Amino acid sequence: MADIQVDVSYTGDDESIAVISASGFIDTTTAPELEKKLEEQLALNKYKIIVNLENIDYVSSAGWGVFVSEIREIRENNGDLVLVNMSPDVYDVYELMEFSSILKSFDSLNEAVSSFTGEALKPQKPAIEEKPVPQETPQPKEEVEVRNEPQASQPEPAQAAAETKDIYSYAQSELGKRIIDVIIDNPYFEVKEIAKALKLPQYGGQKAGGGAVKKELKIMGLFDRQRRFELALKKRG
Numbered sequence: 001m002a003d004i005q006v007d008v009s010y011t012g013d014d015e016s017i018a019v020i021s022a023s024g025f026i027d028t029t030t031a032p033e034l035e036k037k038l039e040e041q042l043a044l045n046k047y048k049i050i051v052n053l054e055n056i057d058y059v060s061s062a063g064w065g066v067f068v069s070e071i072r073e074i075r076e077n078n079g080d081l082v083l084v085n086m087s088p089d090v091y092d093v094y095e096l097m098e099f100s101s102i103l104k105s106f107d108s109l110n111e112a113v114s115s116f117t118g119e120a121l122k123p124q125k126p127a128i129e130e131k132p133v134p135q136e137t138p139q140p141k142e143e144v145e146v147r148n149e150p151q152a153s154q155p156e157p158a159q160a161a162a163e164t165k166d167i168y169s170y171a172q173s174e175l176g177k178r179i180i181d182v183i184i185d186n187p188y189f190e191v192k193e194i195a196k197a198l199k200l201p202q203y204g205g206q207k208a209g210g211g212a213v214k215k216e217l218k219i220m221g222l223f224d225r226q227r228r229f230e231l232a233l234k235k236r237g
Contacts, residue, residue: 004030006037010046012117018046019109023055026063035066038081042070047079050112054085059093065188067103072233080104084112097188101226167231176216178204180231183222187232191217 004024011017018041022034041049051067053059067081074081083105086094094100106112167184171177175198182189182197189197195213197203217223222231 003027004033006034008037008041011113012048016046017048017050017113017116018044019050019052021052021054025058026056026066027058027060028062031060031062031066034063035069038066038070042073045077047074047077048116049074049079049081050109051081051083052085052109053083053087053090056090057087059090061188061190061193064093064097064099065186067099068187068229068233071102080116082106082112082115084109098225102229167234170220172219173216174204175208175212176220178206178208179213179216179220179222183228184232187229 004022004026006020006022009019009021011019020034020037020041024030026034038049067083071081081103083094083103085108086105091105094103094105104115106115168177168180171180178198179194182194182203186193186197191210191214194217195208195210198208198213199205214223222228
């Protein structure tokens with residue numbers, strides 16, 4: 001019996017939104033099936049994607065990797081991939097692994113669809129028209145505040161390094177370069193998984209302890225998981 005079942009449906013204007021619904025659990029054995037469905041939608045130029053996890057009990061690092069693997073291409077095509085209906089256990093991992101900083105999530109399918117179509121805003125229009133002054137005035141202020149926030153974070157070392165053309169330029173050792181190779185292919189790997197991957201031929205085939213990997217990540221400014229995702233996405237772009 002299959003450990004996962006993946007179905008695709010369409011909604012929104014001109015059925016432009018693809019809803020990928022999965023049931024079962026997502027790990028190294030079942031993630032390829034989910035990835036296949038995602039790639040099929042991108043081939044059809046469907047860049048507004050909702051992944052419905054209502055019937056998913058578990059998502060491994062391989063599963064999370066599927067969600068972020070194509071996120072740069074999706075967003076460059078004015079789309080997005082969002083998650084919906086996560087169970088408490090899956091949501092806890094989503095928060096713990098800081099995927100909330102990369103992928104949006106919603107509590108219901110309707111909210112997710114509205115994030116693309118904006119249809120949920122339509123019933124609020126009369127209220128906005130009746131009180132134009134108090135509602136229109138604060139909105140520009142909020143936009144200015146949000147735009148100022150990213151500027152303050154520009155000096156962070158991992159971001160500056162990720163923006164350079166040569167992503168190896170800030171690696172201070174051969175081990176650092178090998179670690180970067182692992183991150184590019186597996187941005188969702190933890191320190192122990194990176195250390196294990198370094199033993200594989202394609203990454204040098206040499207043993208490196210978790211302590212050495214952790215030290216090297218800190219030196220390169222890539223100890224934070226989000227920074228590793230940013231680096232991998234830059235390279236793929």
